[in-house]
Amino acid sequence: MGREINFASDNAAPAHPAIMEALQQENNGPAMGYGNDATTQRMEDRFKDLFDCELRAFPVATGTAANVLALATLTPPFGSIYCHKNSHIQEDECGAPEFYTHGAKLALLDGEDGKISPEDLKLALLQSGRGVVHHVQPAALSLTQVTEGGTIYTADEISSLTAVAREFDLSVHMDGARFANAIAALSCRAADITWKAGVDVLSFGGTKNGAMSVEAVVFFDLEKAAEFEFRRKRGAHLFSKSRYLSAQLDRLIENDLWIDLASNANQMAARMATGLQRAGRPLLHPVQANILFTRLDEKSIGKAKDAGFLFYVMGEGDEAPVRLVTSWNTTETDVDQFLSCIG
Amino acid sequence: MGREINFASDNAAPAHPAIMEALQQENNGPAMGYGNDATTQRMEDRFKDLFDCELRAFPVATGTAANVLALATLTPPFGSIYCHKNSHIQEDECGAPEFYTHGAKLALLDGEDGKISPEDLKLALLQSGRGVVHHVQPAALSLTQVTEGGTIYTADEISSLTAVAREFDLSVHMDGARFANAIAALSCRAADITWKAGVDVLSFGGTKNGAMSVEAVVFFDLEKAAEFEFRRKRGAHLFSKSRYLSAQLDRLIENDLWIDLASNANQMAARMATGLQRAGRPLLHPVQANILFTRLDEKSIGKAKDAGFLFYVMGEGDEAPVRLVTSWNTTETDVDQFLSCIG
């Protein structure tokens, strides 16, 4: 096997050819900068159709930017953001949420398979010292969809969580870096697991789903969007040539490309899961999207790496946990070769 | 005339075809994320050759990001940054420098044609209350090359300014959003107006010079680079697919494309300046790069706008100041049509 096959992350995949074409088409002349262009307007209109509602959709270039700019509009400096203890905003953003919120605190919740339960959320909020000046004040709930455990919240589960949030006057953010994979898996409308289920702001992921580099911050609560543009500029995330970001989002949504790409990733993960189970390997969390966790012996890990497969080993020793992420361009052959390699 | 001709900003131009090709070539398979890829390494090596020295070069996607991440590594929260009162960091970044430095102050200097003089800098530093706890402490000098007035600092001028900075223990940043235009105009080596002239960190512009969206933060003081990567990640400016940023820089520098593109912009500005002078229009600053300022009567402004020309009118009334910016793709025909329109 001559080439690398990357199961380390879906952000290792290249851009889908249609995205490259869209960028090429965008490159046909001048346009006013900073989002004052036709493509950005068309992109936002497409989001309105996609979500069946009024909204504001702002392109940014990284998932972290989407998350932390969204959270900064929801949380005062003396606020706290409730999230899973393994969430990306806690573990993988080098304190960007604290930077953008000017020092708000992340209040960490545990929960199986990467999911928060309404009971745990409520208990934490009851003990949070609301209204007491010595304590940071609960301000937002941030849910990750697909979770870091590779699992998916159902619309009902989201509604139960946001109901608790509302009871305590929290705003709700969804980190949807893999939102497409959730929609593809649930076969529901985008609205069903967002605004209809109580979400105020969504980080809509593109980069991990076949874009070159783009995410959208989607505000269903229009009032909360008012500050966003100043915070984005001040965060140095307003592109003069914004249209090249918008063009990627526009093309992703057009003709459901985003769903098709996420569906492939999900199917390849399902194929991998089936193969692993047949091989007697455990699945550490339910496999619902494009991320799966298993355990491999050292010999299999070595063999797979020698064969050119890239993936994360989460610890040491024999039977160490292994994370595998499939992508829009993962093929059945990729999966089957991996399975035969570790079989 | 059917199409728009944009003299409003060089960031309105599309990307150069060679940049699009480079992106397409980069799109040929997976790669590890966050800059751990071969293209990013190659790009940094090219910068070392270009500047004839050891350095670190980090890609970011916006000019503001380059400026403020650089400044944040040079300036403590209780520090101050000396800059021209019309500089981009003061006027056009919505307080991003204050955000990224956690509240440092910009100390504003006046100066003709957008340029700071060593005398004014020294006087301001003498009066700054160094070492006195009530006052913010001078920490950095930020020079803009090409200036907002469209003028260029010579190597000697820069050396004189950085000598004052050194005398007062200031670090030196250069906002080189149009660094290429300066190099093209001065016909010198990149080193001559940067590290050899006392500059510690350079914002090397790409977006305004034919890239899609990319700038590099170039550290000549390697020690000051140590914190940079954490600050970039925390600012949400580390791209998972960094290679698409690096590919643009790599291609810009290869075979001096960046110089060729900037030279065209400069030549078109010179042609415009000559034409304006012939038409009896004043030049409000020396025209040394690709930005020029003149005055136009209301009728001419109207005629030019009707003809599809875009540009900024800086005020009101007859004979209002007008700013014209030429780009890598501005043609002689564009310039001549404008001149005949307002002639």
Next chain:
Amino acid sequence: MGREINFASDNAAPAHPAIMEALQQENNGPAMGYGNDATTQRMEDRFKDLFDCELRAFPVATGTAANVLALATLTPPFGSIYCHKNSHIQEDECGAPEFYTHGAKLALLDGEDGKISPEDLKLALLQSGRGVVHHVQPAALSLTQVTEGGTIYTADEISSLTAVAREFDLSVHMDGARFANAIAALSCRAADITWKAGVDVLSFGGTKNGAMSVEAVVFFDLEKAAEFEFRRKRGAHLFSKSRYLSAQLDRLIENDLWIDLASNANQMAARMATGLQRAGRPLLHPVQANILFTRLDEKSIGKAKDAGFLFYVMGEGDEAPVRLVTSWNTTETDVDQFLSCIG
């Protein structure tokens, strides 16, 4: 003359004996912390009487704390605060306003005798780029009463300035470190130059007027007070033993002690001004409160310093500007000795 006489600042004076007595009386047993005590409640009630309105009054221990906590409740991080270029918040707080507002910008206005004019304010606001994402957004006006020039805004002058502020949706803060001196000079009600003239929040000074260390942040706009307590705690300015702060304010206001003390300081400044004029010395600004500026020759400066007088010489050379500040405990003898010394 054996002892020092301090004209350097009114914060060099000790506390008035009545303040020490009040502290001693407060020290008679335990009390719940953090402002949940009877003295703090009584203090706030006294402020309501003093200002003839509903309000919230919060004690803090430094003038800078009062200013920046007030401004932080009025100004978003992407906002700007309009103030005189020589104001304390710009020149003497080491960037505390930027720290507490998370990086808002101070927009500096010039103006004779330390005073801002409504015309200058309006012009600056018209040119501020309101609503444009590239620019920080005007959020607050901060007036200093008594000004750094030792002058006083009349109620009408304040109303004219706050009318401009309202027109542009700015909140209004008053830095009243020497508010007592202004009230004593104007012989008006405290309400006349605050909420009735359009002020939203007042830093009410105590330390420079005979207290040990206390200021009050007085909110006339009750809604804006909501965040204050969290910001104060987070700024580490909530005292567990708050009652010792409140006791000072309570005693200052009781029986108009604050007016009596300020009146003495003002009268001593007036006496000094008369004496200087008789001696042919210029007054660089109108003397309206307890600060005055004159020019002295080197010989007189030396003589006065040798005689034990402390004061600031603002520059170098013969006939350098000199600042003299009188205090609640300055005596006629102090003034006359100084005058005879430099006469």
Next chain:
Amino acid sequence: MGREINFASDNAAPAHPAIMEALQQENNGPAMGYGNDATTQRMEDRFKDLFDCELRAFPVATGTAANVLALATLTPPFGSIYCHKNSHIQEDECGAPEFYTHGAKLALLDGEDGKISPEDLKLALLQSGRGVVHHVQPAALSLTQVTEGGTIYTADEISSLTAVAREFDLSVHMDGARFANAIAALSCRAADITWKAGVDVLSFGGTKNGAMSVEAVVFFDLEKAAEFEFRRKRGAHLFSKSRYLSAQLDRLIENDLWIDLASNANQMAARMATGLQRAGRPLLHPVQANILFTRLDEKSIGKAKDAGFLFYVMGEGDEAPVRLVTSWNTTETDVDQFLSCIG
């Protein structure tokens, strides 16, 4: 019983009469502001004697100010501070550490009786992702002495913890709001549990030990003190009349008053502990200083409150945990009356 007896916190007690005398003595004339006075110098000298070393000692007025100003000099914005999950900096400062460090993260460790173990610290540091750009970087260890559990670290325990800290290049802060109680209990020199045991910066508490309102930030690492004065001023914690803070510290240390006061508090807690055990009440943590935790039935709680005793009930239901804190002015009668009340 007519009066309140406060076991809720040692910050509810008044100031010791000697402190009031010291303030009165300080109030005998003018002095230059901002710490440029003789009392502040004398106070710092006393700290040098007390700790048997060179050091810098800076007075501030609140414990939170001492903690967060100290931590801000040790931790970059992208850093993390390791501390107990129940520590004051995590639970009771409304995010002040995040504010002053510009968004650093608190990394929370569990541990019995409020104490961190070296093993847990080491494990957390090994898993912290040092050097990896996605993760905040370990920067400081903050130990609380006396802990929130009322327990005390021995010199050896501190040395073991700071050895781990050094191994991972962390600076070490000690929150010594009740440092006096620890010294009184351990009967050791102040140096033994601070710089000799690896502590870089100490928050030395005064307010809870008989002062009116004062703490000292004591730097044993002089280099780390360099920034402190700018950060204190910028945090609005530099008093113009600093001498009244210094006078309190000066008097506390003189003739070991601070030890005497803490000893009384400790002895009263021991008496209370003995009484509770005799009454069959549990002690939830070892009683080593002036804080103790027991459980009381609802009836006893009601009886004690009716009798004028103030204290915290940490939860609900019968046999709820109760926290009792003794003070410099707690008497044997106070303790015995409480015991007989709940007996």
